[in-house]
Amino acid sequence: MRWHRVLPDATGRLRGLGGTGVLRPLGRGILGVVTPRRVAAYRTADGDLRWMLPARPSCAFRPEGALRRGPALLVAQPCAHGAWTGQLVALDDLGRINPRPHPAGQRTPASRPERADVGKPLARPR
Template identity: 60%
Template sequence: MVVLPVEGPQPVPAAPRPGPAVTKAPAHAPATLPAPPPSALHARPRTLRRLLPAALAVLLAAPLLATAHHVRPAPYGDHLAASARAEHTAPGRLRTRGAVVEAYDPATGRVRWSYAREGRRPLAVLPARVHALALWDDGLVTDTAPDGDTVRWHRALPGAAPWLAAHGGGGVLRLLGRGERMLAVVTPGRIAAYRTADGDLRWVLPARRGCAFVPDRAVRRGGALLLAQPCGATEPWTAQIIGVDDLGRITPSRTPLGNERHSPERPHTGKVVARPR
């Protein structure tokens, strides 16, 4: 007896459960980053627009700041102009022409350098070896290098500007000592001595009470300066003349001052304020 297979309905496989679809990229495909949100795409141009003006302002301001650094006003309103370089250290001849101090070659008359101060006028000039000393109408004393390249130092005279405006600068600048290492600035109320090497104030001599120095009434004898100090008709004339040199008032017994520049050999260089006599 042969039994034949009977055909009937076949079982249907169960449908897969729903879930997240996973797509596997090919092994050779590069990895891709997720796209930024639209808000980030709009924020970047806004940030660039904000930073661009600031960056441009910095770039434009740099040359302006450099230019302002070079054109800023010089201290004390100094204006130096060298017309011809000096071949030696002597400052040549000095003169004032209007509001300018000039150093010129006495052989050729050619101007070596000129020095002016903005809004000021020189009242007196004084050559001292390798120094060119000048007194200005605002009570400032200056020392210019022999080549006119720099102003070595500036020193102000307290309260002297009104008197200078009325009387001028005749006799105010006086050199002391045989080596011309000290500059005496004479005003009615005091004599102030400055070291010409660096402008250091070395000593001050006030006028006697009721008296006053007369700058243009002075005579130099050697390294000493004899200066008039009138006090009144009752005083003898010998009491109305004083003598000073680079160490101060000349007296029989005085302590010498160390007026040299600081050095290991001369460590003590104190200043002195002399009492009125």
């Protein structure tokens, strides 16, 4: 199978880095593309776009500084203003890792609450 995708904002960055530092594996068959304006994640099997994270206003991601730490990919996002803790983004195959509790269905079953109040009842099993 062949991908039919374009990597956003990556042409100049790939050339400037010699083609390295921009493409990062995120785990479970997901490939991250880190550019100064956004991080996008694609399924490696077919190139399907899974999620996209834009840089915050007056901030930019630093692809060359991305670092793997366990299951997380840490990407620097220097900003004109703000604390240093807000200038580091942790990512995995599902997107941004948030230290607060995750909504139902976005992480492992162990992290799901007993009853998720999502406003829509679940269908009964057949």
